[in-house]
Amino acid sequence: MDGDMGDLGEREFLRRLRARAGSGTSVLRVGIGDDAAVLRPPRGSEVVVTTDLMLEGVHFRRDWHSAGMVGARCLTRGVSDLAAMGARPTAAFLSLGLPPGDLAWGEAFLEGVLGLAREYGVELAGGDLAESRGGAVADIVLTGSVPRGRALLRSGARRGDFVYVTGELGGAAADLARLRGGGRAEHVARARVEVGEFLMRRGIASACIDLSDGLSTDLDHLCEESGVGAEVSSAAVPVARGSSLEMAVNGGEDYELLFTAAGRVPKVIAGVAVSRIGRVVKARKGGRVWVDGSVLEVRGWEHFR
Amino acid sequence: MDGDMGDLGEREFLRRLRARAGSGTSVLRVGIGDDAAVLRPPRGSEVVVTTDLMLEGVHFRRDWHSAGMVGARCLTRGVSDLAAMGARPTAAFLSLGLPPGDLAWGEAFLEGVLGLAREYGVELAGGDLAESRGGAVADIVLTGSVPRGRALLRSGARRGDFVYVTGELGGAAADLARLRGGGRAEHVARARVEVGEFLMRRGIASACIDLSDGLSTDLDHLCEESGVGAEVSSAAVPVARGSSLEMAVNGGEDYELLFTAAGRVPKVIAGVAVSRIGRVVKARKGGRVWVDGSVLEVRGWEHFR
Numbered sequence: 001m002d003g004d005m006g007d008l009g010e011r012e013f014l015r016r017l018r019a020r021a022g023s024g025t026s027v028l029r030v031g032i033g034d035d036a037a038v039l040r041p042p043r044g045s046e047v048v049v050t051t052d053l054m055l056e057g058v059h060f061r062r063d064w065h066s067a068g069m070v071g072a073r074c075l076t077r078g079v080s081d082l083a084a085m086g087a088r089p090t091a092a093f094l095s096l097g098l099p100p101g102d103l104a105w106g107e108a109f110l111e112g113v114l115g116l117a118r119e120y121g122v123e124l125a126g127g128d129l130a131e132s133r134g135g136a137v138a139d140i141v142l143t144g145s146v147p148r149g150r151a152l153l154r155s156g157a158r159r160g161d162f163v164y165v166t167g168e169l170g171g172a173a174a175d176l177a178r179l180r181g182g183g184r185a186e187h188v189a190r191a192r193v194e195v196g197e198f199l200m201r202r203g204i205a206s207a208c209i210d211l212s213d214g215l216s217t218d219l220d221h222l223c224e225e226s227g228v229g230a231e232v233s234s235a236a237v238p239v240a241r242g243s244s245l246e247m248a249v250n251g252g253e254d255y256e257l258l259f260t261a262a263g264r265v266p267k268v269i270a271g272v273a274v275s276r277i278g279r280v281v282k283a284r285k286g287g288r289v290w291v292d293g294s295v296l297e298v299r300g301w302e303h304f305r
Numbered sequence: 306m307d308g309d310m311g312d313l314g315e316r317e318f319l320r321r322l323r324a325r326a327g328s329g330t331s332v333l334r335v336g337i338g339d340d341a342a343v344l345r346p347p348r349g350s351e352v353v354v355t356t357d358l359m360l361e362g363v364h365f366r367r368d369w370h371s372a373g374m375v376g377a378r379c380l381t382r383g384v385s386d387l388a389a390m391g392a393r394p395t396a397a398f399l400s401l402g403l404p405p406g407d408l409a410w411g412e413a414f415l416e417g418v419l420g421l422a423r424e425y426g427v428e429l430a431g432g433d434l435a436e437s438r439g440g441a442v443a444d445i446v447l448t449g450s451v452p453r454g455r456a457l458l459r460s461g462a463r464r465g466d467f468v469y470v471t472g473e474l475g476g477a478a479a480d481l482a483r484l485r486g487g488g489r490a491e492h493v494a495r496a497r498v499e500v501g502e503f504l505m506r507r508g509i510a511s512a513c514i515d516l517s518d519g520l521s522t523d524l525d526h527l528c529e530e531s532g533v534g535a536e537v538s539s540a541a542v543p544v545a546r547g548s549s550l551e552m553a554v555n556g557g558e559d560y561e562l563l564f565t566a567a568g569r570v571p572k573v574i575a576g577v578a579v580s581r582i583g584r585v586v587k588a589r590k591g592g593r594v595w596v597d598g599s600v601l602e603v604r605g606w607e608h609f610r
Contacts, residue, residue: 035513036392039352041346049354049446050341050342096358126355132360139356143354149334153339155338208340
């Protein structure tokens, strides 16, 4: 890590962080304090890596989200990407840019990351710290482990497969709507690590993606990568209590898994309900995803739109 | 990647990037386009990971550095961390935050990253893209490969070892002084990958760090991690042409390697001169690094100071 916060020196911050960070476990051989971290992948495994950038005013607002909540969401985004690959999370790297004098916010953010990291079995293995002249900036890198050649990809969906989602959708969008009317976020969705690992180990899913941008966007991504289309029945979409079908289809940050499968799929995996919402069809002109026979517009979260 | 630049859609940007990015090589099994990247580490190897955050106005200025130069420096920082571990670079992940309408700058930045990545044999494996309401933000993650248990650490220096640096120091600080008087940066230092790998394979270095923050800071880091002190002879410090001893000792961004060794060290490694500048001594109170018998103040780059 470079730099420090407030009037703490860089080493002092490092010392504090180290006391909370991991080192010397079976996967993490060298943690914070050297030029880089060293991971020892289990024999026969591959290393899965994902990065997620969160910027103040774009991905979070201080009046809506506490610092700890922003930290928890930041980690969840990355862990959810790993879950979608069927990977088990191993380590996290955090790059943090903080406005001068933001020590308390930064520490609460870190608490949010570390508290949840413990639950997921993720160790903080390194990162970078700098003074930001704009708002707060957080980039999180998650590494995970998956048996060689077994990662769940977006590209494996085949015509005739069915389309499934875990849990319920639209809950995060309903929360966001409530925040717009005042109030503060108190909840962050749980990434479906156990479900992803189950799908990978049993060879159930032909393709998989996590719902971070919303069903309409993410199903479109999956179809694009697989070179297929998908037909969804709106009646089958599991809408979260207090949410709406529109929010369930276009809202982001639910962090459920969306997957396709040809064979039998359990109705409950690792304690999470699984719903069959549609089927994979041939790619055709004019759209990739249809709901109740109409082309679905991609409306999930996209920057610069 | 999430988001896009200017009026290009996210997918369009992704398509452009993909044409330039790596996929399906021996190490990188799944690149850009899925939830995460998948790396297959060579048998008997460990994975080295480093992250570096660069913020506009803090780490770079547009009037001093072209976008391509900022990209090249960003990549160099990360590759240099890997070099200091004796690791061979494998893949890069780039998280980029750009102010609205900054398409041209972002593309030139990416060119700077990708052009140099090719030289180092690094593939772009993924990343994230978002709109920044502050200045430009870039976080780069580099992964590398090192034989199991062989990474060069900061913590191995022992009393009686000698202290060495590669190349010449203070060149980057002299450039910076010139920029302060007007002008534009045209040069980025070369990370010492081949030197680091040589030191690792031959078992020459007992400890190693790269000179990113400056000799005074980085030697202090190495001594702290090793629990030792160091005595440096100023006459032995290789000062770059147009620079000064003060710049060579306290200037950052030279990206040379600083290492300790007990045995014989070649005078030239991989075409780079190696200078013996001092020796490792017992840790004692009052300071960790001495130059010509006086305690050296740590004056290298540190944020929030």
